Amino acid sequence: MLFDRYGRPLDNLRITVTTACNYNCVFCHREGEETNNTQLTPDQITDVATAAYSLDIRKFKITGGEPLLREDLPEIIHSLKSIGKGIEVSLTTNGYLLEDKLNRLVDKGLDRVNVSLHAVSPQTYVAVTQVKGQDKVLRGLSLAKDYSLPVKLNYVLTKANVGELEKVLDYASKMGFNVNLIELIPQGKGKEIFDKLYVPAEEVLPLLESKSSRVEVRPLHSRPIFKLETGIQVEVIANYCNPFFCAGCTRIRLTHDGKLKTCLNRDDNLVDIRNTLMDRSHEKLYKLRESIIKANFLREPFFKMNGYGATTYDGKITCPLRKIAQLSLSHEEKKKK
Ligand SMILES: Nc1nc2c(ncn2[C@@H]2O[C@H](COP(=O)(O)OP(=O)(O)OP(=O)(O)O)[C@@H](O)[C@H]2O)c(=O)[nH]1
Ligand code: SF4
Ligand code: SF4
Numbered sequence: 001m002l003f004d005r006y007g008r009p010l011d012n013l014r015i016t017v018t019t020a021c022n023y024n025c026v027f028c029h030r031e032g033e034e035t036n037n038t039q040l041t042p043d044q045i046t047d048v049a050t051a052a053y054s055l056d057i058r059k060f061k062i063t064g065g066e067p068l069l070r071e072d073l074p075e076i077i078h079s080l081k082s083i084g085k086g087i088e089v090s091l092t093t094n095g096y097l098l099e100d101k102l103n104r105l106v107d108k109g110l111d112r113v114n115v116s117l118h119a120v121s122p123q124t125y126v127a128v129t130q131v132k133g134q135d136k137v138l139r140g141l142s143l144a145k146d147y148s149l150p151v152k153l154n155y156v157l158t159k160a161n162v163g164e165l166e167k168v169l170d171y172a173s174k175m176g177f178n179v180n181l182i183e184l185i186p187q188g189k190g191k192e193i194f195d196k197l198y199v200p201a202e203e204v205l206p207l208l209e210s211k212s213s214r215v216e217v218r219p220l221h222s223r224p225i226f227k228l229e230t231g232i233q234v235e236v237i238a239n240y241c242n243p244f245f246c247a248g249c250t251r252i253r254l255t256h257d258g259k260l261k262t263c264l265n266r267d268d269n270l271v272d273i274r275n276t277l278m279d280r281s282h283e284k285l286y287k288l289r290e291s292i293i294k295a296n297f298l299r300e301p302f303f304k305m306n307g308y309g310a311t312t313y314d315g316k317i318t319c320p321l322r323k324i325a326q327l328s329l330s331h332e333e334k335k336k337k
Contacts, residue, residue, distance in 0.1 A: 001056040002292075004299040010292075011059055012220075012251040013052045015045055017076060018065040019256050023094045024130040025118075027156055027197070029188030031063055031253060032264045038257040042072055044277045046079040048254050051288035053083045060089050065256070068097035074104040081109035090114065092154070096133045098140025102147065112150035114180065115141060118158075120167040128161055141175065151177040152235075157204065158184050158197040165204060169211065173230035181208075182237040187265060201238040202323045208234055215327070222248040222328035239303070241319030243310040244328040246301035252292070260295035265302045266313075271295040 002010040019035040021028070040048075049060055060080050067073055080089045088111045095115040102113075117137065119125040125134040144151050155161075155168050165181075172179045183201050186194040209215075212226040218235060222244040226234040239245045253261040260271040271294050276287045303310045309320045 002296045004296055006247075006299075006301060008247070008299065008301075009250050010055070010252060010296050010299070011057055012061065013049060013057050013059070014061045014063055014251055014253045015049070016063050016065065016253065016256040017045070017067045017070050017073065020069050021064060021066040021094070022069060022096055022131070023066065023133070025094075025116075025156075025189070026128055026130070026160070026193055027158065027184050027188075027190040029185065029190050029264075030065060031255075032187055032261065032267065033255050033257075035065075036257070039070070040254075040256065040258055040277070042076045042079055044258065045076055045254070046083065047277065047284060048273070048288055048292075049080050050083050051285055051292055053087070054285070054289060055292055058086050058088060060087065061251075062089065062091045064092075066094055066096070067091055068093050068101050073101070074108045077105055077110050078108040088112075094129070094133070095137035095140045096131070099136060099143055102140060102143050102149075106147050106149060110149070112152070113144060114152045114154050115144070116156075117141075117153045117168055117171070118156055119161045119164040120171050121164060124161050124164050128156075128158070141177070145175055145177075151175075153177050153179045154182060155179055156182045156184060157199050157201065158193075159199055160197060162199050162204070165207065169228070169230075169232075169234070173228065173232050176232065178232050179234045180237055181234050183240055185240055185265075198240075200322070200324075201236050205323070205327075208236075217328050218248075220248055220250060221245045222325075224324065224327050236324065238322070238324045241303060241310050241317070242322055242325045243301060243303045243305045244325045246303045249299075249301065252295050252299065260291060262295050262299045263302050269298045271298070 016031050018039050019030050077089055090112045092114040118128045122134050153172050184190050184198050208226040211228050213229050214227045216225045218225050224236045255261050258274040258277050271291050273291045311318045
């Protein structure tokens with residue numbers, strides 16, 4: 001397994017299969033990538049994943065844009081699963097096309113799915129996504145339940161839909177789905193609306209605490225996990241000004257156009273592998289491995305500890321230590337005792 005200069009393991013490759021999307025969410029960041037029509041072929045994606053596998057990466061996350069727009073997505077899933085033993089392939093989607101496409105994905109070995117559900121009320125759903133897609137998404141989610149496919153609901157917390165959180169939790173509890181409660185980040189379109197719509201996760205912690213029997217911390221991003229009395233769990237994804245989040249970062253990204261991206265928030269240290277992906281020689285796998293090793297070396301926490309607060313890697317933003325970070329810290333300290 002590779003570790004970066006900060007001791008963080010690399011166990012996860014996020015693959016952007018397209019930047020196209022049938023939604024227009026107010027906070028979309030498209031994994032920090034520019035939008036255009038370029039996309040890698042299933043073979044190119046599989047070559048990078050094969051090199052990653054040889055470096056002990058076993059978790060592949062398919063993202064976008066909206067991955068279900070790709071007609072060859074079943075083929076991509078099949079070839080990723082065929083690389084070797086112990087591979088987990090998961091997918092992040094807005095869910096609009098799930099009801100039409102899920103059976104083929106499950107058939108090809110999809111292990112689990114994260115589906116956006118930012119609101120249960122149709123009006124708020126449309127206000128956030130700009131699409132009247134909620135009924136279709138709910139039907140797709142029911143189908144996923146029928147297939148016993150593990151589901152996480154992605155709920156992005158904003159001023160526009162904070163009133164929907166309880167309803168989303170009730171729905172998730174009824175369906176037995178876990179929830180990712182995701183803070184807005186000033187990235188992509190999120191940058192324009194951040195000041196207007198940002199709600200710190202701290203504001204909803206009392207609600208989560210009142211519904212939970214205990215709290216744990218996931219090693220990935222030191223994410224607090226609230227175990228609800230209804231049996232589901234809510235994972236808090238609060239990256240902004242949170243050095244503990246970045247300390248637990250174990251991923252790199254393969255962009256839609258063939259670059260290795262070391263951090264969601266950075267495009268100044270990409271490793272360009274486009275030429276290697278065109279290479280037809282037997283050295284291709286070796287070169288891709290070298291590129292992943294290089295990208296891993298370039299990884300660094302975007303938010304770093306700085307005294308009792310945090311700063312970005314380049315010192316452009318400074319922030320006080322957040323309560324959400326302290327929650328992760330106090331949990332770690334309790335474990336050590
Ligand atoms: N800053 C930052 N945010 C991330 C990172 N990974 C995921 N996120 C945020 O978390 C949201 C949900 O991500 P998903 O792709 O659904 O999956 P995940 O929860 O990260 O991963 P799994 O738990 O393995 O399913 C994304 O939309 C991002 O906003 C990361 O490495 N850095
Ligand atoms: S569904 Fe995802 S990719 Fe599409 S607009 Fe919304 S946030 Fe962006
Ligand atoms: S370093 Fe921090 S901001 Fe960058 S990808 Fe990792 S968790 Fe996200």
